[in-house]
Amino acid sequence: MIREINFDGLVGPSHNYTGLSFGNLASARNAGEVSQPRAAALQGLDKMRANLALGLVQGLFVPPPRPARGWLSALGTTIEDADRVLAANAMSASAMWAANAATVSPAPDTADGRCHLTVANLKSMPHRSHEWPATLAQLSTIFASDAFAVHGPVPPAFGDEGAANHMRLTPSHDAPGVEVFVYGVSGGPFPARQHVEASRAVARLHGLDPARTIFAAQSEEAIAAGAFHNDVVAVANGPVLFAHERAFADVGALVDELSTKVPGFELVEVADAEVPLADAIKSYLFNAQLVTPPDGAMTLVAPTECSDTPSVKAWIDRHLASNGAIRRVEFVDVRQSMANGGGPACLRLRVACDPADVDPRFLVDDAKLDRLADVIGSHWPVAIEVADLQKASLIADIERARAALLDALSLPELVNAR
Template sequence: MAIVEINFDGLVGPSHNYAGLSLGNLAATKSAGNTSYPRAAALQGLEKVQANRARGLQQGFLLPLPRPNSKFLSAIAADDTTDKALIAAAWSASSMWTANAATVSPAADTADGKCHLTPANLVTMPHRGQEWTDTQAQLKVAFANGDHFAVHDAIPASFGDEGAANHMRFCSGHDAPGVEAFVYGRTGGKFPARQHEQASRAVARMHGLEPDRTVFIEQNPEAIAAGAFHNDVVAVANEKVLFTHDQAFADQQGAYDAIRAKFPQLQVVEVPASAVSLSEAITTYLFNSQLLTLPDGAMELIAPLEAKTDAVQSWAAANIGGNQPIRAINFVDVRQSMANGGGPACLRLRVVADPATVDPRFLLDDAKAEMIGNVISEHWPETIETAKVGDEALAKRVIAARHALLTALELPELS
């Protein structure tokens, strides 16, 4: 079996808009009311995916969820008096950020030798809390092979769970047994802590992870207050490497020590606040980059264009390249996603598995990428004005666009 890391990127949906629904997400709040460009957003994401494929990496994708969500609107008995924010929630394209789709534990880590996926309940925000059942339905199609995968229900809504955005895995290679680290927040600060400790512990138990290969770490409350609503805004891991801001965790050295106690090979690449401030780290989404292992074994950081600042480049010049853990940094244009608070890492869900065990309709090749690009170019709205969210004619266009994509990909079971 060829066990590899497959990045499943979320295709940006045709209802992509800037309604500013995400409390604590400073980029989304700042962009509220702006005109969005769904077609450009989707094509930017597809271009990033194709660039990673050109690096020799395996890529998959997940599809936009049904929007506007008629089930959600029916459940709240929506009518002309309904708060506009709730109407906008039913239109949200936030499922594009598949780092929040689920938490994934590879087969090498689990008691039954299967890859386990638990959809995130995302209960902290109404526009996201409606996602998990449709996400689960898609995961059950993509990972239907019961000999290799187990797809669970979400953790009960009593405990907020935001998926892989608060989960890291350390290993000598993607196919080797790993140590899984769950990062949680505590309530009571300026913004809600979206990941509950008990949700993280429940996922670990559900996935059959051994306690001596599992770590639970508290996120720095100051980072949450500064706008790091998920851990992946201030830290990202890949194999032996933890790339992190020095203010990511409540007890920074304690976090390193806890990981090293179970994974002694840990290599920390720490960016000090003296080089890149916490504020700049969050504004630029430097740590919401993809940290990837290329076929030759070298690691490369795929960062958003917004991170190409003087401070970041000055730090990178001295700390990336040569024989250092991260050999290169490359910048990609995902500006439409960034304006709503999601960088390159937000757009992907990492699954370690044999591609032959995955439904091939969810794996990308050149022909499929071209087909998806053609559907997007033909059917996705060029622009959406926030005031148009809720418009009946626009709703029909958004629904038809998604249907066109499902038809092209021969995925009628997700209609």
């Protein structure tokens, strides 16, 4: 039976605030601050527990090796000898944002009836460009069943940042869907990270029906305002598109096409007059998980910053009172991730498939989360100052922490993933 699984990226022990993500306002705003890797990882586990409490199927991704020694070696240096900028790029914990791990097309959408995943090349940002080999190794392990087809990255001439720029709308997870690839065309101050050529390549690799595939441009205004990925201003679930008024370059054309292709399609649009674009981006209203639990009440799993932002909280209260498409809102504390520019939706990759086809080591229940909390409490650094990233003692602690995690999950094949 096909169910949606949310695979959350476990926050790695090198979680730090070096402000590497150009165009990500939160990342830039908090550059140089002291991070709290242990608290961040435990916040992530609590979010997974909240999903389990809703009756959802929950999975996880483990952090890749840090520092990225192989990448530094290819650049002719080491973590000890690299300049501070290269060292910071090699110590990034950004793989925690699993929405950028890959693009996923479930079996009902593909020509061969398999669930296809294409690992994202993330070529636009140096600190993320070296993630894909370790991510590919992990995807190939999790989805080794013949029910899946796992693809390598689109050639890096074209930027691909995965599911953060991809939506699927469908009456139900096991029905054929319409897949929407959102790309950037920007002349503004920040780069557009998703190229339409990459999106078209992924659609071809996945064997998607062109009649049920849409390529939509993100608005330049949204990119310039700090919506570096489309999931900062729009999210879809089932037949519902939840989006800010200024999310797309031509929202009318997109809605017209979805209305004709998705049975029961519904647009929940937030007007700029009610929630200014700046408030939507700061609070990450749309970078929430929009899910349908077994009880059928569509639920928005939103960061606590949404309840702290008056315009956003007022909109949520009005929508819930109106008996709209979103019937429930659950607030989660992921402040450590938010401070680095990633909300609840950034932390997860959605995969609609039969859970029986997935490597069970990557699926969690409360008991497994308890064991992981013990590992984190024993091994994750409490705090990291940016100036300490190249300290031998910290590096050793980070590498031991990951080894302890892999041992707890019985994942020896990922020890040397690069």
